[in-house]
Structure formats: structure tokens, C-alpha cells
Amino acid sequence: MLEIKDLHVSAGGQEILRGINLVVNAGEVHAIMGPNGSGKSTLSYILAGRPGYEITKGGVRYFGEDLTVLAPEVRAARGIFLGFQYPVEIPGVATMTFLKHAINAQRKSRGEEELDAMGVMKLVQREAGKLKISADMLKRPVNAGFSGGEKKRCEILQMAVLQPLLAVLDETDSGLDVDALRLVGDGITGLRAPDRAMLVITHYQRLLDHIIPDFVHVLADGKIQRSGGKDLALELDRDGYGGALEPARATAKA
Amino acid sequence: MSARPETIAAVEEAGETYKHGFITEIESEYAPKGLSEDIVRFISAKKNEPEWMLEWRLRAYRRWLTMKEPGWARVDFPQIDYQDAYYYAAPKGFGSRPKTLDEVDPELLRTYEKLGIPLNERMLLAGVAVDAVFDSVSVVTTFKDKLHEAGVIFCSISEAVQDHPEMVKKYLGSVVPYADNFHATLNSAVFSDGTFVYIPPGVRCPMELSTYFRINAANTGQFERTLIIADRGSYVSYLEGCTAPMRDENQLHAAVVELVVLDDAEIKYSTVQNWYPGDKQGRGGIYNFVTKRGACRGRNSKISWTQVETGSAITWKYPSCILQGDNSVGEFYSIAITNNHQQADTGTKMIHLGRNTTSRIVAKGISAGGSQSTYRGLVSIHPKAEGARNHTQCDSLLIGDKCGAHTVPYIEVRNPSAQVEHEATTSKLSEEQLFYCRQRGLDAESAVALLVNGFCREVLQHLPMEFAVEAQKLVGVSLEGSVG
Numbered sequence: 001m002l003e004i005k006d007l008h009v010s011a012g013g014q015e016i017l018r019g020i021n022l023v024v025n026a027g028e029v030h031a032i033m034g035p036n037g038s039g040k041s042t043l044s045y046i047l048a049g050r051p052g053y054e055i056t057k058g059g060v061r062y063f064g065e066d067l068t069v070l071a072p073e074v075r076a077a078r079g080i081f082l083g084f085q086y087p088v089e090i091p092g093v094a095t096m097t098f099l100k101h102a103i104n105a106q107r108k109s110r111g112e113e114e115l116d117a118m119g120v121m122k123l124v125q126r127e128a129g130k131l132k133i134s135a136d137m138l139k140r141p142v143n144a145g146f147s148g149g150e151k152k153r154c155e156i157l158q159m160a161v162l163q164p165l166l167a168v169l170d171e172t173d174s175g176l177d178v179d180a181l182r183l184v185g186d187g188i189t190g191l192r193a194p195d196r197a198m199l200v201i202t203h204y205q206r207l208l209d210h211i212i213p214d215f216v217h218v219l220a221d222g223k224i225q226r227s228g229g230k231d232l233a234l235e236l237d238r239d240g241y242g243g244a245l246e247p248a249r250a251t252a253k254a
Numbered sequence: 255m256s257a258r259p260e261t262i263a264a265v266e267e268a269g270e271t272y273k274h275g276f277i278t279e280i281e282s283e284y285a286p287k288g289l290s291e292d293i294v295r296f297i298s299a300k301k302n303e304p305e306w307m308l309e310w311r312l313r314a315y316r317r318w319l320t321m322k323e324p325g326w327a328r329v330d331f332p333q334i335d336y337q338d339a340y341y342y343a344a345p346k347g348f349g350s351r352p353k354t355l356d357e358v359d360p361e362l363l364r365t366y367e368k369l370g371i372p373l374n375e376r377m378l379l380a381g382v383a384v385d386a387v388f389d390s391v392s393v394v395t396t397f398k399d400k401l402h403e404a405g406v407i408f409c410s411i412s413e414a415v416q417d418h419p420e421m422v423k424k425y426l427g428s429v430v431p432y433a434d435n436f437h438a439t440l441n442s443a444v445f446s447d448g449t450f451v452y453i454p455p456g457v458r459c460p461m462e463l464s465t466y467f468r469i470n471a472a473n474t475g476q477f478e479r480t481l482i483i484a485d486r487g488s489y490v491s492y493l494e495g496c497t498a499p500m501r502d503e504n505q506l507h508a509a510v511v512e513l514v515v516l517d518d519a520e521i522k523y524s525t526v527q528n529w530y531p532g533d534k535q536g537r538g539g540i541y542n543f544v545t546k547r548g549a550c551r552g553r554n555s556k557i558s559w560t561q562v563e564t565g566s567a568i569t570w571k572y573p574s575c576i577l578q579g580d581n582s583v584g585e586f587y588s589i590a591i592t593n594n595h596q597q598a599d600t601g602t603k604m605i606h607l608g609r610n611t612t613s614r615i616v617a618k619g620i621s622a623g624g625s626q627s628t629y630r631g632l633v634s635i636h637p638k639a640e641g642a643r644n645h646t647q648c649d650s651l652l653i654g655d656k657c658g659a660h661t662v663p664y665i666e667v668r669n670p671s672a673q674v675e676h677e678a679t680t681s682k683l684s685e686e687q688l689f690y691c692r693q694r695g696l697d698a699e700s701a702v703a704l705l706v707n708g709f710c711r712e713v714l715q716h717l718p719m720e721f722a723v724e725a726q727k728l729v730g731v732s733l734e735g736s737v738g
Binding site: 048049050051052071072073075076077081082084087088089090091092093098101102103105106109141158162 | 687692693700
């Protein structure tokens with residue numbers, strides 16, 4: 001589904017990603033871990049198409065196609081979803097209204113029939129219930145005045161409603177208390193599907209207690225330094241990035 | 255949305271068609287070019303006006319000769335040659351109009367259809383004599399019957415001069431005196447037509463009144479005059495708007511609107527203004543220099559202005575409230591969108607004279623392209639306005655880095671018990687918000703439309719339902735091309 005090859009990315013004249021290689025197949029959940037400033041968020045923005053980043057070398061293929069030439073909204077319609085680390089507030093636009101616009105923009109782009117207000121409402125309410133998002137919250141403007149937990153739940157709601165093929169979740173666990181973490185974790189797990197892949201970006205093991213990843217990658221200094229199974233996350237948790245990266249760095253230098 | 259470029263093309267096309275299709279046809283109805291006492295007499299005679307009306311016009315004309323065009327607004331335009339214009343161009347005689355839709359240029363009709371203008375309105379725009387068309391006759395008749403039953407008078411101002419002279423004499427110029435300001439005085443001298451509304455005591459007008467329903471509305475010229483009187487305990491919601499495309503040279507629209515509200519009565523006046531804004535280079539477009547003022551004469555009376563200004567090359571107007579009656583309420587909800595080379599200097603005046611009068615101002619300005627938008631407002635609390643309160647909120651949104659937003663609030667307080675609050679914000683449409691929307695599937699233009707609609711929501715929700723829907727669409731269309 002997704003193939004990242006020797007990806008080098010700069011922003012503001014500074015090289016952030018320095019040769020990322022990663023293959024993600026349908027149905028897989030990959031966790032990307034790593035210290036602050038390692039380029040995790042940059043990777044997520046490159047996949048979603050945020051302006052301001054320059055690919056200096058290498059590339060990204062999505063279902064065999066060059067992803068990097070597509071506009072963000074085209075990528076969205078083709079199934080790429082980004083759960084934002086800091087969801088943006090949109091004053092004056094009710095969450096339900098926003099979702100209706102998003103759903104129908106994507107459907108229209110794919111040549112599917114648009115959903116009427118009733119159809120959207122049913123779909124959204126069904127998923128909102130699972131995430132304990134109240135009808136009142138859906139009437140409130142997108143993310144405006146939401147708590148950290150509410151924002152992240154709302155991101156997962158959007159993912160559930162938009163049914164992406166590739167979900168990139170950028171630090172969805174940050175700012176969550178234990179209960180919210182469980183709710184979000186269960187929400188994400190419930191969305192695992194044979195035709196859907198997920199790229200879960202996180203600092204900590206704790207989210208991965210809820211979403212058991214198939215693969216774990218450690219990103220540092222703009223490169224994937226180590227890859228492994230779910231045990232790698234536990235190791236990171238125990239030894240810290242410094243400890244876990246020692247063998248890899250030693251090998252790299254040798 | 256894919257329909258947008260098409261809509262724009264359709265607007266331009268309609269503009270062309272409008273111009274070429276009709277100018278020759280109505281040419282014979284023009285008074286000679288220029289302005290003089292003779293022209294004023296000519297207009298008055300054409301309308302078969304009584305002597306007092308002519309006298310009033312002449313007084314205004316003579317006064318106008320002594321006045322200078324004001325230059326304090328933050329708008330910039332070349333000197334207008336008032337002698338190089340026609341002051342009587344309408345109404346067209348019924349005989350010269352097409353009798354049915356079949357006689358109208360089908361191209362024009364297709365354009366209107368594309369724009370989504372309702373059939374009846376399309377006919378009005380095309381100049382079809384509506385009385386010749388069965389469907390519309392029934393619509394208009396039902397409408398008139400219903401109003402008649404309620405005792406509501408809703409007619410053109412020319413008709414009112416003939417049929418209700420005592421009321422016109424009493425109220426015309428009582429809120430905006432003929433010597434009020436340069437453009438209002440010009441209007442007083444040469445006003446072509448407009449609307450007259452009277453709501454009798456205790457009557458809640460059974461429907462929203464709109465110029466759209468009035469047969470001759472489509473023919474009112476550039477100097478409209480509107481007078482609305484809400485008698486004791488009555489209520490009316492009046493909609494003024496034209497979303498019709500009209501390509502013009504820099505044409506001046508100097509209208510005057512006067513509202514009079516007596517005890518316990520309320521007028522809600524909503525405007526959606528989408529005159530031709532000029533092209534991307536700033537050529538053409540309407541100069542919308544309008545004087546709108548309402549007087550809350552009675553106790554507990556209320557005036558609520560809501561305006562959505564998206565069109566015109568220059569918008570220069572301040573719908574205002576004179577809060578004379580005790581406990582009277584004035585509201586002003588405004589959205590002004592400027593794009594390309596448009597300029598807007600708009601706002602309101604709230605004059606607090608009575609006790610416990612309250613006013614609320616919510617103004618949202620959106621500037622894109624190379625446009626300039628100014629909020630200019632006055633809140634004046636007079637010495638006797640014990641307990642007066644005002645709350646003003648001005649929010650400006652900038653799209654791109656070549657436009658400007660300016661806020662010029664004037665506050666005069668001469669009563670120590672008054673409470674006056676002013677809040678103002680200026681923000682830029684953020685890249686983060688735009689990217690967030692696009693990540694969810696909205697293209698850049700839909701995203702801007704959604705974000706701006708969100709920014710304006712507080713004002714949009716004060717519009718009557720159908721108008722709100724139309725206004726939301728307009729927001730998108732008028733910001734077309736504002737993001738790369």
C-alpha cells in the first residue's frame with residue numbers, strides 16, 4: 001500500500017528526514033517511536049501533503065502511485081487520514097457540519113453519491129456513541145474549547161466516519177488521561193481492518209498497550225534506526241531511546 | 255467546487271447579456287443627461303407628483319448645489335462627474351417590455367437558470383411584465399390579498415405619494431432630512447422609486463416583505479428611496495437584496511432608507527448586497543453610497559439591521575439607529591467581504607437619547623486580494639440616556655498579505671451611568687486551519703468558504719432562513735480565487 005524509499009525532506013533549509021525506508025501493507029499497524037525532534041511529525045505531514053516541506057531525495061508511493069504530487073484533499077479522498085497531534089480549532093463551524101462537508105467532499109471526489117444531512121447524522125452518531133462523544137459536542141464548533149481528551153476523541157471520530165485506508169495518527173495519546181487513553185485506544189483498535197493500514201506515531205509504550213502494533217520502528221536523527229516487533233516498544237520503554245539505540249548506532253558506525 | 259468557475263462565468267456572461275440586451279431598448283426612457291432643476295421637474299412630472307413633493311425635491315436640489323462630496327471615508331475613487339449621468343432611466347413602460355418569457359433572449363434565461371435564480375425573479379430581471387404571466391399573477395395576488403387583510407400597506411414610494419400623501423409628508427425625511435449629507439440630498443432631489451411600507455398598530459406582518467415580490471422592484475433605479483413605518487406594537491421583517499449580476503461602469507447607487515418605529519414595535523431589516531464588484535483589475539463595479547437610518551421613536555421599540563455586503567466596487571454606508579424612546583434597542587450585525595480591488599468603509603451609528611437604551615454591534619470584516627475594509631462606527635450616549643448600554647464587537651479576518659483591515663470606533667459618552675464595551679480582533683486565515691480542512695477532503699476554496707462562514711456565523715444566524723443559505727453561498731463565490 002505505502003512504500004517510502006530513501007526519503008529526504010527539508011523544511012526552512014534544514015534537513016529533517018535523512019533517508020527513510022518503510023513499507024506498509026494493508027491490514028498492518030506500524031508504530032513509529034522516537035525522541036522529540038526526530039522527524040516523526042514531519043513524516044506524517046509529508047504523507048498528508050502539508051505545504052512547506054521539500055522532498056530533496058527519494059519518494060513515496062501509495063498503491064503504486066507517486067503520492068507526493070497529489071494535493072492534500074486528493075490524498076484524503078484516496079484514503080489518507082492524518083490524526084493531528086494538535087487538532088486545529090475552527091470557530092463557528094459545528095463539528096457535525098464540518099464532518100458533513102468532509103464526508104461529501106471526499107465522496108464527490110471519488111464519484112460517489114453525496115450523503116444527505118440525515119445520512120451523515122446517523123453515521124456520525126453511531127460512531128460518536130462508541131467514543132462517548134455527546135450530541136452536544138457535535139453541535140459545538142470543531143475543537144473550539146474542547147479539552148485535550150475531547151480533541152483526540154474527535155480526531156478518532158473523524159477517522160471512524162471517513163473510513164480511511166491509511167491512517168496516520170500523530171501522537172494521538174499525548175494529553176490523555178488513563179480513561180481517555182483507553183477510550184481512544186479501543187476506538188483505534190476497533191477500526192483495524194484487513195484493508196486498512198495504520199501508522200501510529202507515539203513517544204510512549206502506553207498507547208501500544210491498547211493498540212498492539214505488528215511492527216515498531218525507532219526514528220531518530222531523521223532515519224529509522226531500528227525496526228522490530230511489539231517487543232521493541234517494551235524495550236524502549238525499559239531502556240529509553242538512548243539505550244535501545246546504542247546497538248543500532250554502534251552497528252551504523254562500524 | 256467545480257460549479258464555481260462556471261458560476262463566475264455565468265455572472266460575467268449575464269452581465270454582458272444584460273447590458274447588450276437592454277440598453278438600446280430602454281434608451282428612449284432616459285431623461286436627458288445631466289442634473290438641473292429641469293431634470294428634477296421632469297422626474298417629478300413623469301411621476302405626476304403633487305406640488306409639495308416637487309417642492310421638497312427642489313429644496314433638496316438647491317441645497318445639494320451648495321454641498322461638497324465628503325472625503326473622510328477610507329475609500330478612493332476618481333471624481334464623479336454628476337453631470338455625466340442619467341437621472342431618470344426607469345421605469346420602463348409596460349408596452350416596451352417582453353410580454354412573456356418566450357420573448358426574452360433564451361441565452362439570458364439559461365444564464366439565470368444556471369445562477370439558480372427562481373423563475374419569478376428571473377422574469378422580473380428579464381423585465382417581463384409579470385402581470386402577463388399566469389403563475390406569477392397568482393403569487394402576487396395571493397400575497398397582496400394577505401397583506402391587505404392585515405392592513406399592511408406595501409407599495410412603491412411613487413404610489414404612496416399618490417395614495418397616502420399624509421403619511422409620506424409626515425415621515426419622509428423625518429429620519430434622514432433632505433439636507434442630511436451629500437448623497438442623501440442628491441437622492442432626495444432625484445429619487446426614482448423605492449418602497450413604502452406601513453404596518454398598522456398591533457399587526458405582526460404575516461410574511462417577510464421583500465422587494466422581490468413587488469412587480470416594479472426590478473425597475474427601481476440607482477436612487478432608491480425606502481420608507482418603512484412600524485406603528486405601535488407592530489412587527490415587520492424586511493429583506494432587501496439582489497444577487498443578480500449586473501455589469502456596469504462605475505455606477506453610483508445612492509439610496510436612502512428610513513425606518514420609523516413607534517412604541518413596542520420592531521423592524522428587522524436584512525440586506526444581502528451583491529452588486530457587481532468590478533473585475534480583477536478593479537475596473538467597473540458599483541459605488542454603493544447609501545444612507546440608512548432608523549428612528550426608535552417609541553418606548554420599547556427595536557431596530558435590527560443585518561447586512562451582508564459582498565458586492566460593489568466601493569461600499570460606503572452606516573446603517574444607524576437613533577434610540578430615542580426609553581428602553582429602545584438597536585442592533586447592527588454586519589458582514590463585509592472585500593476581494594480583489596474592492597473597498598468597504600462601513601459600520602453603524604448608535605445614538606442613545608432615551609433612558610435604558612441598549613445597542614449591540616457585531617461587525618465581521620473579511621478582506622482578501624488587494625482589498626481594503628474599514629469598520630467605522632459611532633456609539634454616542636447623550637446626557638439624558640440614563641442607564642444606556644452598548645456592546646461592540648469588531649472582528650477582522652485577512653486572507654493573504656496584500657489586503658488591509660481597519661477599525662475606527664468613535665465613542666462619545668456624556669452620561670456617567672452608561673456602560674460601553676468595545677472588543678476588536680484581527681486575525682489571518684491560518685495555514686493550519688486551511689491544511690486541516692484540506693486533509694479532511696475539502697479543496698482550498700471550499701475550505702476558505704467554510705472557515706469564513708464559521709467566522710461570520712454569529713451574523714449569518716440573524717438572517718432569515720432563505721437569505722442565510724444564499725448568503726453562505728455568496729461568501730464562497732465572492733472569495734473565489736483568494737487562495738492559491
